[in-house]
Amino acid sequence: MSHDTHTSTSPAVFRIVDLFAGPGGLDVAAEALGHQVTGIEWDDNACETRAAAGMDTFAGDVRDYRAMDFPCAQVLTGGPPCQTFTVAGHGAGRRALDDVLEYIAQLHDAVRSKSTPWREIFRTWRKISEELRRKAAEADVVKAAKREDEAVRSVTRKAARKSLAEHGCSTEEIEFALKTLEAPLGLAHRDADVKNLFDALVSLEKSLDAHRARLEELGDERTGLVLQPLWWVIERSRRPGLDPYEAVVLEQVPAVMPVWKEYEKVLAALDYRTKTQMMHTEAFGVPQTRRRAVLMARYKTDVRELEETHHRYRPGGVPAASLDADRADTPLWGVDEASVGRRKKRRPKGPWVPMEAALKEARRIARETAPDLELPDRPAFTVVSNYGTGGDPAARGRRDHDAPSSTVTGKVSRNRLVHKGTNTDLPRFELAEAGVLQTFPVAYPWQGRDRSQQIGNAVPPRLALHVLLNVLEPKLSEEKVDARLDQAVEKLENWRLPSAPARIRRRKDLKGHPLNGG
Known part of the structure; x- marks a missing residue:
């Protein structure tokens, strides 16, 4: 070659x-x-x-x-x-x-050296690959143990909730106790079963923390x-x-x-x-x-x-x-x-290039390349992101039709569209429109499941x-x-x-x- x-x-x-x-x-x-x-x-x-x-x-x-x-x-x-x-x-x-x-x-x-024989180079790669496989195998074991602890914790929490309710605790008291993992002091002294339930929850939480820490050390298999x-x-x-x-x-x-x-x-x-x-x-x-x-x-x-x-x-x-x-x-x-x-x-x-221009052009092209595809002729709109900004889930990012889209993610189908200047809902983006914002052809045939995720990842x-x-x-x-x-x-x-x-x-x-x- x-x-x-x-x-x-x-x-x-x-x-x-x-x-x-x-x-x-x-x-x-x-x-x-x-x-x-x-x-x-x-x-x-x-x-x-x-x-x-x-x-x-x-x-x-x-x-x-x-x-x-x-x-x-x-x-x-x-x-x-x-x-x-x-x-x-x-x-x-x-x-x-x-x-x-x-x-x-x-x-x-x-x-680094051109004189290094192939077998030595391959040996280095094999060592790395084996280490990654070992970590992935151990991670699978830890994940299984974590799932078991989570299942036991769910049953134990349910039992603790029922026991506290039977002792006359209010909903607020129960939720606080389960959040802090501390039973109401009087009950813990009077009722051994309540004490044992909360001791078990504390132990389970420590075990889960250990699993999480170990998984963090082992890393995600995708890392390699x-x-x-x-x-x-x-x-x-x-x-x-x-x-x-x-x-x-x-x-x-x-x-x-x-x-x-x-x-x-x-x-x-x-x-x-x-x-x-x-x-x-x-x-x-x-x-x-x-x-x-x-x-x-x-x-x-x-x-x-x-x-x-x-x-x-x-x-x-x-x-x-x-x-x-x-x-x-x-x-x-x-x-x-x-x-x-x-x-x-x-x-x-x-x-x-603004969203409005791209979508208008896509509608024109679709008449020739995908005549069966019906794309809406939208009025002036604002896209309200599915994500919060600045760490505030309630602070949704907004982009108007005459601006480029925010980053198209796998959640693009969840973004709200509203009439510009109002909160009146419009139909959300079609898959073809989301693809166009990624600059895929309007006729591109999105198939299978998780289509929004496919578009967002591309x-x-x-x-x-x-x-x-x-x-x-x-x-x-x-x-x-x-x-x-x-x-x-x-x-x-x-x-x-x-x-x-x-x-x-x-x-x-x-x-x-x-x-x-x-």
């Missing part, structure tokens, strides 16, 4: 393997750019969506596959789950992050998943008979940026040039404020930082563009502004377009960059449902697959 930089006037077609592929945010963007993508995804619901969208998919845990299973893949992408890092700096999240950074340091030590992309890169770079990936693209929530920074040290030892960047999605034409930590890497080729194509959202700041504006001058989704070295003239930054395809174009075609001229992105945006916006769903593959289907050499 050649790793020369592609400089031909016609874009090269890359073969991509996408780990933790989700419902296909990066995949649909890659296909709009003309690349071929195979995703690996463990969630059956996301696999159903991918199949309906025609995405090539292997179902199962990424840990059940190996880089050597896909020797013909030229590019590795992925967004490993990292819920354990979202509270980094606070207890379990900080410990999980520290553990992962230590594992990365061990892998860095193993590959963030190591998988790095190991795949190492295996392709150092395992005899395999060639390095030409490019690597990884993205996740901001809390994972320290992991990507450590990744960079290992990738540098493997002859990759890297760039990490915290990206604001609305600054790349996504009608939503969301931050993503992105790692971009090319084998022996420099990677540029992506310049923002739209203004960042600030309440009362740059107004949104009108859909009636000349799209050739002010495109709805914008194009990539490349760095000074390759672009002498730049389009000025476009305004951030990488916005418009952001993926910018990242992939920057990494995979770094030497395009200004005119070529504009043309490639404009073409891809149009293709993405006008995406249509395939005539037949794709088959969901399993590990047994590897033989004969194009990325397996078939």
